[in-house]
Amino acid sequence: MSKITAAITAVGGYVPDFVLTNKALETMVETNDEWITTRTGIKERRILKEDGKGTSFLAIKAAEDLIQKKGLDPKEIDLVIVCTATPDMKAAATAAYTATQIGAVNAFSYDLEAACSSFLFGMSTASAYIESGRYKKILLIGADKNSSFINYKDRATCIIFGDGAGAVLFEPNEEGLGLQDELLKSNGEGRDFLQATYGGSSYPINENTYKEGKHYIFQDGKTVFKNAVFNMADVSERIMQRNQLTNDDIAWLVAHQANKRIIDATANRINLEDEKVMMNIQRYGNTTSATLPLLLYDYESQLKKGDKIIFAAFGGGFTWGSIYLKWAYNS
Numbered sequence: 001m002s003k004i005t006a007a008i009t010a011v012g013g014y015v016p017d018f019v020l021t022n023k024a025l026e027t028m029v030e031t032n033d034e035w036i037t038t039r040t041g042i043k044e045r046r047i048l049k050e051d052g053k054g055t056s057f058l059a060i061k062a063a064e065d066l067i068q069k070k071g072l073d074p075k076e077i078d079l080v081i082v083c084t085a086t087p088d089m090k091a092a093a094t095a096a097y098t099a100t101q102i103g104a105v106n107a108f109s110y111d112l113e114a115a116c117s118s119f120l121f122g123m124s125t126a127s128a129y130i131e132s133g134r135y136k137k138i139l140l141i142g143a144d145k146n147s148s149f150i151n152y153k154d155r156a157t158c159i160i161f162g163d164g165a166g167a168v169l170f171e172p173n174e175e176g177l178g179l180q181d182e183l184l185k186s187n188g189e190g191r192d193f194l195q196a197t198y199g200g201s202s203y204p205i206n207e208n209t210y211k212e213g214k215h216y217i218f219q220d221g222k223t224v225f226k227n228a229v230f231n232m233a234d235v236s237e238r239i240m241q242r243n244q245l246t247n248d249d250i251a252w253l254v255a256h257q258a259n260k261r262i263i264d265a266t267a268n269r270i271n272l273e274d275e276k277v278m279m280n281i282q283r284y285g286n287t288t289s290a291t292l293p294l295l296l297y298d299y300e301s302q303l304k305k306g307d308k309i310i311f312a313a314f315g316g317g318f319t320w321g322s323i324y325l326k327w328a329y330n331s
């Protein structure tokens with residue numbers, strides 16, 4: 001009997017309509033289009049503006065897109081995982097609300113949080129359930145409403161982040177396609193450099209902490225940048241080496257979209273030409289948990305069955321890693 005592997009069999013995505021351009025940011029903080037473009041590669045990002053709509057709104061839209069495209073009966077879904085660093089609210093799982101709203105009434109559901117590595121780690125979790133034979137249809141969603149914790153007076157962060165969601169379906173595969181290998185890492189010494197300090201259990205928000213504005217996301221960009229460049233390139237190179245893969249074997253690099261210079265550095269380390277590097281940071285900025293599935297969403301029509309893909313991510317915590325996956329279908 002052939003081993004069961006876990007393959008992605010469908011993709012969906014959603015970004016809000018409102019476009020926040022570099023030009024518009026010039027009127028909000030001291031910055032300019034040229035600086036943002038050359039330092040990050042970002043030209044615009046999408047923002048969910050409507051009051052009372054949170055991350056679940058984005059997640060539901062991406063899931064509905066997938067369900068409709070695939071012709072999937074949501075009642076067949078066993079598990080819904082929402083990967084997010086910006087849940088709708090504390091305590092109540094965003095995934096539970098999402099699953100109910102999309103009609104996944106037979107699924108259980110939970111949130112998974114590892115900052116910008118959430119979706120990558122979620123791929124590992126979903127695959128392990130499938131490989132074990134325990135579940136057959138897992139909807140893995142990456143969704144973040146980053147605008148909910150951005151200080152639009154802080155030019156170090158407001159130029160980078162955007163809102164969006166992507167979703168994939170994981171199912172068993174008997175042709176050996178899907179997830180092949182993973183190299184996942186974390187190091188808590190990094191948490192001082194990228195965090196929203198107040199609003200968690202260590203420092204709950206009260207009148208005083210609110211005034212300090214430390215419920216917004218903060219990052220020491222230079223330190224995060226250096227660690228991201230080194231670590232994302234390192235794990236990508238190592239996972240290729242231990243699977244005897246050369247640059248010619250790889251069809252695509254699907255890397256977390258935080259800064260074009262970080263993605264380029266990773267591609268350079270593994271000698272991959274630009275045409276094989278998925279890129280949409282120019283349109284969406286950094287959407288945290290949504291960057292990887294939104295890349296698959298944008299490039300789905302170019303993917304071919306059997307394509308060997310390297311995924312890579314780096315984020316707060318620090319958390320990072322790489323996954324090697326074989327694509328399972330032609331669209």
Ligand code: UT7
Binds near residue numbers: 040116222224259314
């Ligand atoms: O997804 C999770 C992981 N996150 C990341 O991977 C983000 C990693 N970090 C970065 O992408 C980059 O560090 C940033 C894009 C955040 C910043 O780029 P940088 O090249 O590291 O710039 P810097 O912070 O070293 O600042 C260089 C200069 C400074 O001026 P001086 O001191 O040289 O005069 C900054 O004050 O650029 C200035 N600066 C800006 N100027 C215009 C910083 N932010 C801006 C801005 N517009 N938005």
